[in-house]
Each structure stands twice: as C-alpha cells, then as structure tokens.
Amino acid sequence: QQQVKQSPQSLIVQKGGISIINCAYENTAFDYFPWYQQFPGKGPALLIAIRPDVSEKKEGRFTISFNKSAKQFSLHIMDSQPGDSATYFCAASMRSTGANSKLTFGKGITLSVRP
Amino acid sequence: SAVISQKPSRDICQRGTSLTIQCQVDSQVTMMFWYRQQPGQSLTLIATANQGSEATYESGFVIDKFPISRPNLTFSTLTVSNMSPEDSSIYLCSVDRERDGYTFGSGTRLTVV
Incomplete structure (x- = not known):
C-alpha cells in the first residue's frame, strides 16, 4: 500500500x-x-516543509499548498530555471509522535527545465 | 542544518562479503534513520536506530542482513552483510532535528559485483 502518491511521474x-x-x-x-x-550523486536536500495547520507556505520561489480535507499537498516552483532540473520527492511523517516519526516518501518525479 | 558525514562515499564489493557504512552527525540526536535508494527509485526506510536500544527494522529488512550499531548520540553504523548484486544501491543516513527538519547525508553508493 503506497501511503504517499506523487504525480506526474515526470x-x-x-x-x-x-x-x-x-x-x-x-x-x-x-x-x-x-x-x-535530489541531484544525481547527492543525498536529498530539504526544500520546504509544512504542517497541516497551515494552508500555504512560501520560501523564495518555492511554495507548498496544503489541502487537509483532500489529503493533498503540492509544490509550486515559480520562475523555473535549468538549475532546478532534478528529482523531487514529497514525503510525510507523524513527526510529533517521536518514536514513530519516520519519513514515508513518494516515488519521486524528474523535473526538466528547458532553456 | 545538521551536518552528516557518511563513509565511504562509494565502494565496489565482491558478492558474499560485508560492508560497514559509518554515519557521523555534528550534534547529538535521539534517532538516526537508515534508508536504501535503489537505482532510479525512491527512498525506502531500512531501520530506525536509537541509542541504547535495538534498532527497529521495517518490513522486508532483517537484523542479520543489515546489523546496525548506535554506540552514542552522534554516530551509527549500518552493515550490509553477505552481499549480492541486488544490494547495489545508495545507502543514506538521516536525522531529524526540530529546527532543521529531516537531513540526509550524501550517501554511500554501493556496487556489488
């Protein structure tokens, strides 16, 4: 059972x-x-994160939108640049539980930004 | 964010041998997480390592194959035992610090031949 589903695939x-x-x-x-x-040969780097008591969070060109009732969240990258070409993973955790706070990842998508 | 150092960064190993991967964090953390990322795939949690207790393994991963040590609050090791080509993956350690979120090391790229 896949607990976190990403779309599109690319x-x-x-x-x-x-x-x-x-x-x-x-x-x-x-x-x-x-x-x-995540860039090839590197570990994943945290871009931005949100908690369910907030509907939107913005950091620079990156925005997370969160819809609790639909159980969905999305990443928006404004003014996309070729340097943004990478693999992007969403994830989720029960962070406040402490002992059961592992991250569950989506399958990832490959973003290509054409010059 | 937390600084995580992993060693080795890559290795090529013969099947049937074992490799121990080290993870060093720049500050004390309660839990350390070990992930596997197979080529072109997402990250899958292998186990959670708490200092002073046995690691907690996810379904499909067993201690005999992936023994973990956690001798103190800044260090952990993951051993990949009796390796086969199917173990060729990137192995990553991760920690969670409240102010930084979940941070990952740069990974150990393992190739088994």
Missing part, C-alpha cells in the same frame, strides 16, 4: 514557467509534509 517546463508537483497521502495521522530535491 515534468518538462520551459525556463521561467511554473512547475507544479502534486502529492496525495492516505494516513490522516501524518502531521509533517516536506519536499526534497
């Missing part, structure tokens, strides 16, 4: 455009929702 965007990646989760006990960016 994405191609023109430079300057908006990249939108969606994620749906099943476990309503999840209380922490991060997005990670």
Whole structure:
C-alpha cells in the first residue's frame, strides 16, 4: 500500500514557467509534509516543509499548498530555471509522535527545465 | 542544518562479503534513520536506530542482513552483510532535528559485483 502518491511521474517546463508537483497521502495521522530535491550523486536536500495547520507556505520561489480535507499537498516552483532540473520527492511523517516519526516518501518525479 | 558525514562515499564489493557504512552527525540526536535508494527509485526506510536500544527494522529488512550499531548520540553504523548484486544501491543516513527538519547525508553508493 503506497501511503504517499506523487504525480506526474515526470515534468518538462520551459525556463521561467511554473512547475507544479502534486502529492496525495492516505494516513490522516501524518502531521509533517516536506519536499526534497535530489541531484544525481547527492543525498536529498530539504526544500520546504509544512504542517497541516497551515494552508500555504512560501520560501523564495518555492511554495507548498496544503489541502487537509483532500489529503493533498503540492509544490509550486515559480520562475523555473535549468538549475532546478532534478528529482523531487514529497514525503510525510507523524513527526510529533517521536518514536514513530519516520519519513514515508513518494516515488519521486524528474523535473526538466528547458532553456 | 545538521551536518552528516557518511563513509565511504562509494565502494565496489565482491558478492558474499560485508560492508560497514559509518554515519557521523555534528550534534547529538535521539534517532538516526537508515534508508536504501535503489537505482532510479525512491527512498525506502531500512531501520530506525536509537541509542541504547535495538534498532527497529521495517518490513522486508532483517537484523542479520543489515546489523546496525548506535554506540552514542552522534554516530551509527549500518552493515550490509553477505552481499549480492541486488544490494547495489545508495545507502543514506538521516536525522531529524526540530529546527532543521529531516537531513540526509550524501550517501554511500554501493556496487556489488
């Protein structure tokens, strides 16, 4: 059973455009929702994260939108640049539980930003 | 964010042998997480390592194959035992600090031949 589902599987965007990646989760006990960016040969790097008491969070060109009733959250990358070309993972955890706070990852999507 | 050092960064090993991966964190943390990332795939949690207790393994992973040590609050090791080509993956350690979120090391790229 896949608890965190990402879509689309891949994405191609023109430079300057908006990249939108969606994620749906099943476990309503999840209380922490991060997005990670991974370049080849590197570990995942935390981009931005949100808790369910907030509907939107923005950091620079990256915005998370959160819809608790739909159990969905999305990553928006504004003014996409070729340097944003990477693999993006959404994840979720029951972070406040402490002992059971492991991260569950989506399958990831490959973003390509065309010059 | 937390600074995590993993060693080795990569290795090529013969099947049937074992490799121990080290993870060092720049500050004390309660839990350390070990993940596997197979080529072109997402991250799968192997186990959670708490200092002073046995590691908690996820379904499909067993202690005999992936023994973990956690001797103190800044260090952990993961051993991949009796390796086969199917164990070729990137192995990553991770920690969670309240102010930084979950941080990952740069990973150990393992190839089994």
